[in-house]
Amino acid sequence: MSVNFRPLADRVLVEPTAAETTTASGIIIPDTAKEKPQEGIVVAAGPGKVDEPTTVKVGDKVLYGKYSGSELKVDGKDYLIIKEGDILGIIG
Template sequence: MAIKPLGDRVLVKSLDSEEKTAGGIYIPDSAKEKPQEGEVIAVGGGTKDVEMTVSPGDKVLHSKYAGTEIKHGGEEYMIMKVDDILAVVE
């Protein structure tokens, strides 16, 4: 990975949302909600005030409008503060 977050930042790859409903209706891209679940790809070193509580490979839930979306190597990622992560999914 060529992207290394700094300080209390985390690089997250969003997990794809469902393409169709439980009833079998396909959802167009324009009607999909922004995903709130992702996988941690890389973490920064933290700061003296903030300890990094996640590690690469963790599946996490984050705030709906958290972070900054970026594209790198044809993939979409988000860089967000560790405080924007709400929970680790086990």
């Protein structure tokens, strides 16, 4: 997946995964009650800092803090730009 955006330093561009629309028992969750997603796929990553190269790579599924980063729109799609330090871990 190619995006016309290149993060600088230790910033990472993440495409958030869609929030769940139903519970495990089949109850539909309305938009007003949905929680902000906390995981996504890394779409682009900066090179890192001078002594600390970026450890995540494009395609990694990551878990990040609930209130991390800034939302932005690139080429009509919603993304989140966060510092690598706000990423809690790589899933899978």
